[in-house]
Amino acid sequence: MSxxxxxxxxxxAKxxxxxxxxxxxxxxxINSFGNTLMNTDEFKNDPRNPNAGKTQKPADKH
Known part of the structure; x- marks a missing residue:
């Protein structure tokens, strides 16, 4: 008996x-849309954004 x-x-499957x-x-x-929204100006500096600290500004040359 099973x-x-x-x-x-x-x-x-078929x-x-x-x-x-x-x-x-x-x-x-949905993943592509979420990634697009994470890179908008509104959410670019949000602390919940995983990409918030990864953007580096170019160094100023004096």
């Missing part, structure tokens, strides 16, 4: 493939 119930020989690809495309789009 704890997971009866096993059925049915395809799983019918759900469009949903997997759509999920990957959505995650890529």
């Amino acid at each position: 704890l997971l119930g009866k096993k059925f020989n049915a395809p799983f 019918p759900f493939a469009p949903f997997f690809f759509a999920g990957i495309i959505m995650m890529y789009g």
